Amino acid sequence: MENRSRIRLVVLAALVLSLPVTLISRLWYMQVMAGDRYAAAANRTSTNTVHTVAPRGLVVDDVGRVLAGNESALVVSALATALPKDTATRRAELQRLAAILGVSEQDLEARVTLCDYHKYGAKAPQMNPGCWTGSPLQPIPLLRLDTADAAARATQIALQVLERQELFPGITAEIQQIRSYPSPAGASAAQILGHVGKITADDVARAKTQQAADELKTAAAAGEMIGQAGLEAEYDQYLRGTMGTRVVSVDPAGNPLGTVREIPPTPGATLVTSIDARVQQIAEQALADAVEHARTVPQLANHRMVTQHADAAAAVVIDARTGHVLALANYPTYNPGVWDGGSISQTAYDALVHAPGNPLFSQAVQGEYAPGSTFKPITTAGAVSTPYYSITGRYDCPTVFTAGNRTFTNFEGETGLGAISFAEALTVSCDTFFYKIGDTLWKADGGLTPTHPRDAIINEALGWGLGQPTHIDLPIDGSGNVETRQEKIDAWKKNKALWCAEAQTEPNPLYREYDRENCQDGYQYREGDALNFAIGQGTVTVTPLQLAMDYAAIGNGGTLFTPRIGRALVAPNGTVIQEINAPSRKLPVPADVLSYLRQALTQVTTNPLGTAYNAFAGFPFDKYTIGGKTGTAEVQALNPDGTPKDSTAWFASFGGPVGQPAQYAVVVMVSQGGQGGVTAAPAVREIYDGLYGLDGSGPYRLPHDAFAQAGPALPGGVPPATLPNVATSGVPTPTAAAANASGVISRSGTGTAAAVAPAVAVLPPERRGGRR
Template structure:
């Protein structure tokens, strides 16, 4: 009998030890994982008791908290929620949070440790406890033009515009988009969520930061930079052949439309850049070499992610085991991928004399009395290329713009890309890219545009015909706004 009691007691003690160990693991080591998980709804129910800070840009209120009849605060999305949805995100009692609502959750609900003094002052003065507010860098005119440029044509893709000298993000549009207002309304939330999560276009994804795709010929800016940083000049002669065979293989690669690169057997690097000649850039990439190409891509931030308070993924350069792989990668194909944000940073870096600035979306954090608590300062990340290389690239990008479909005569420096993808890449509907900045000297805005799967032109799509008109319109909107 005593033996049975002892066995039972030991077994009970073991269960208690296991229970305590598990509770310790959950409460101590996994607290952040569970308590701050976007799907944990308890924290959002608790937040209904205080007014959450607002999100605004250039005087426009995008999101705010309003008190309902029960005395609880609910989130209201005020201005063009579909235009700003992928950036501001949503706060839902049912589906948690996303976007800036999640990334800056502790600021917006007032629990961030940096707000201790502000909370203490509110308590001392008898003011209602409230969260801090976000003031964004977005330019409303540019944001609307960017979104409309994609959505009005039914395009899937994204646009990012950046101020080169500071890193301020002036526009970030993603399509298809969604309205966060429909997710906060309990009468429409379930149906909206079901529709959004079943949409093959993935509207809940921010395609500017969460979609890394082959950049095609826009990557030639990086390949050219690597060459100019070495022994190459704009006058260096490269093959002008219509097609070439990748080194050590039987795989052929050709220029767009099977055209030769100019008139003779060779063409200058400047001419090859302006005409976007694949064969010349295969030769350039192989001569530059894998190490220099990868190093230059990394200096431009291709494999980086930026802390914007938004979910983001890095681009890739991929493995470069042999000259054939280097040749393919030199034209932005094979395993090379980039996000629209990363490609906008490339354009901004060239425009800024080779200085890569840290991109940011939140300009200021404001207290409940709208007093500035914290401002974001411009910060240089590195010198990706020398000022001399940046100047040479700028001149070559000017020539590329003059050679691009729909050239308007505006003072813009640009590069287009038409990226094949998929298993049958040569018969795919290509991704159309356009990166640019303007004015070409002392640029006030740099932009990257991606239109996925050919937009409305299928296999006939090019970066110049599909993406460039949107990019030019965004640049014009920023310059016209004067902000």
């Protein structure tokens, strides 16, 4: 028993003695034998990559005035890894800083906190609201640059903080850019320019490839903005440039030690547009004048002198020789500066959404309205393509035309003129003349029992590009509507149940009758449909842009362009990357018919019987030719207050120096504007006067139609033939024709303008009609 106890004690003693020996041996090994290896591991560094945002490219007008640019601001920023680690010290610093910034301490704490992606993954920003989504090595901006005023205030605050930097360890100031929309020459162009905004999860989800999605995620983390609407969105891939990278060495604690290598960002390209800021402003003012005139000066409507509701309007100015857009004006519009900085306050956004006339909506591109009598040149071309009509023939313009059990009259019951030519019918806009055409062709096709209908006017409209998108270089577009026989059948199948139900419940007797007819035989292309279509009523609708492209084609000899706003993309060093031409095709109309239409439409403005004669009274027709067509399209709908909607006022035109192909196409549309000759034509006159530097005249002169003193909006009355040159200083040299233009490009860049690259096309992206 004693021997066993002694053995146990010996073993225990040996174990006790071996422990310090083992510990000492291990320490000796780590410090002597492996000391260098462990010291190297302790001092080992790693690298992190920080992405830097590229300056966004500018958007400029045809002579270099900045439509969308960048302003710089000095912004107070925090480096998360350099902020005090001690909780009390950190809190005291953030309290001081919050007071200077004018934000709450809680909001500031959230901004300087890194999103915990290790713990929450992709949901980190939701789990830590307001946290920093970028790299820990990126300075975190502590103020939002959402307006030009905010940018100026941010710089003042940054200077205050830098003066007392000892109180703010980990806080610095970084130069940042704010997107700005300066409205040169007072032009809004808000619906064209669009805006930029933060990259959202929806943007990433819409990416076409995984690589594109990953790039967007990286850009979002770096704080980059992308185009969210308008030209900013359409040309975003060129405007964004290429992000830079900075590889930073960090210690095991994540603290930065230095920059290993750096690739600076490449600024985005400048988009030179065909928009001219002065022409855009003139068009916007002409719309405001036309709307005010319609609302305040009574005009004839339904045999009474009344004012009009005039709730929205659009103007389009096209270079008829190239297909480029000089102006796309909207009424109402708004100051694009509300998007400065890439964001908008909720109050401002709600005001735009609920504003009368919907200023966020582009009436010029997307607004679809019955064209009324502006459609009659297309009816003419369709009619003379058949054996039943000749361009030199004379046909009846009766006071009343009867089809079935219905009678159709001229505008305001005007007396017929007997047998007249197509030119005379267009000049005075005789509705019954064109009703008769629609009826004749419908009967020739077989009426309600056609076998192989020609549908000459329908197919003519399709050949002029109506009923289909224009493919303008914007993310928005409008197709209008040209209803074929098959589409009518499809619509009846889709809507029959609704029409039949509303035929029993609709309180308005006029609408109830429409529903009853559509319920019974809405699949048929009826006689009334053909008559309405022939005068631009019924189901046919067009956009102002579509009509402008068609009248440009009449004026230029038959070339139908796909409209383009972009003229060229220019690299930061001034090299032209790409010129942008408008694709085109020929109208399916014989040359002699087009020539006849051009001559006939000039009578609308020059003949005392013409429906736009009063609007163009006193215009110098010895120097300039203006041809066009008025339209007064009835609308079978009610206003919110229950009153019937007023007619849509149109004037579509082409014009240029005498003896030359048309230089411009100008179209104005005023929703609920009443007579085209009274409301829309004077606005078109104002735009032409602005283009050529003339003063308005005549009984319908609008208040701002006076440009003789200021001179032509476009020097020489023509768009500049060359691009604004980006000089070595980074400031574009205006063309000789635009030497007096202000607000030209100002950006950094080196190199001289290179030879122009080969030009390539960029593909980005109602029932009866009055006639005045």
